[in-house]
Amino acid sequence: NAGVTQTPKFRILKIGQSMTLQCTQDMNHNYMYWxxxxxxxxxxxxxxxxxxxxxxxxxxxxxxxxxxxxxEDFPLRLELAAPSQTSVYFCASSYSGLGVTQYFGPGTRxxxx
Amino acid sequence: xxxxxxxxxEMSVQEAETVTLSCxxxxxxxxxxxxxxxxxxxxxMILVIRQEAYKxxxxxxxxxxxxxxxxxxxxxxxxxxxxxxxxxMYFCAYRSAILVETSGSRxxxxxxTQLTVNP
Numbered sequence: 001n002a003g004v005t006q007t008p009k010f011r012i013l014k015i016g017q018s019m020t021l022q023c024t025q026d027m028n029h030n031y032m033y034w035x036x037x038x039x040x041x042x043x044x045x046x047x048x049x050x051x052x053x054x055x056x057x058x059x060x061x062x063x064x065x066x067x068x069x070x071x072e073d074f075p076l077r078l079e080l081a082a083p084s085q086t087s088v089y090f091c092a093s094s095y096s097g098l099g100v101t102q103y104f105g106p107g108t109r110x111x112x113x
Numbered sequence: 114x115x116x117x118x119x120x121x122x123e124m125s126v127q128e129a130e131t132v133t134l135s136c137x138x139x140x141x142x143x144x145x146x147x148x149x150x151x152x153x154x155x156x157x158m159i160l161v162i163r164q165e166a167y168k169x170x171x172x173x174x175x176x177x178x179x180x181x182x183x184x185x186x187x188x189x190x191x192x193x194x195x196x197x198x199x200x201x202m203y204f205c206a207y208r209s210a211i212l213v214e215t216s217g218s219r220x221x222x223x224x225x226t227q228l229t230v231n232p
Binding site: 031033035040041042043044045048058088090092094096100101102104106107109 | 204
């Protein structure tokens with residue numbers, strides 16, 4: 001039972017490079033989320049999706065893009081990486097409905113130099 | 114917008130003792146959910162306990178219990194018989210109970226409390 005998986009675990013990017021953080025869940029969850037966690041801080045929502053083909057911005061969307069072509073996958077794209085995007089990125093998913101827990105992936109640590 | 118505040122950046126407790134972590138939140142909604150998540154050094158986010166605002170009874174999960182004071186907008190976590198494995202960052206989180214198809218069920222997190230357990 002894999003749950004939510006994220007790749008890569010760690011990545012170093014140079015300023016201006018682009019990359020895609022992968023997230024896959026095998027629980028058939030409708031809702032998926034991307035959060036970022038800066039050092040010593042709580043998690044902030046970047047983007048979320050309520051189903052395949054439907055995405056929307058969270059609190060801190062600038063510099064990121066997402067797509068949701070399948071129920072299982074929710075990749076996060078960084079275009080023109082900046083040092084301010086150095087963070088740990090968490091993907092999460094939940095089944096639609098009230099009072100349901102979000103399940104988190106193990107995180108991707110990104111360092112932009 | 115909702116906000117969640119954890120006023121204790123760091124706490125420490127002796128093994129086998131009890132510790133309480135504080136959380137306050139601000140919302141204009143009457144129905145919502147509150148969570149405590151644990152984040153050990155592995156960075157994995159682990160759900161510790163969940164409370165539905167419409168329930169008056171405080172949630173309990175083994176050694177973990179909450180003190181939910183809705184009028185005061187307070188949601189503290191009590192850890193009894195602390196163990197070395199409880200050492201972690203603890204996050205309080207809020208989720209609206211308003212189900213809107215275009216809003217999902219996003220979580221709003223506090224900034225965390227780093228708990229140290231001393232042997």
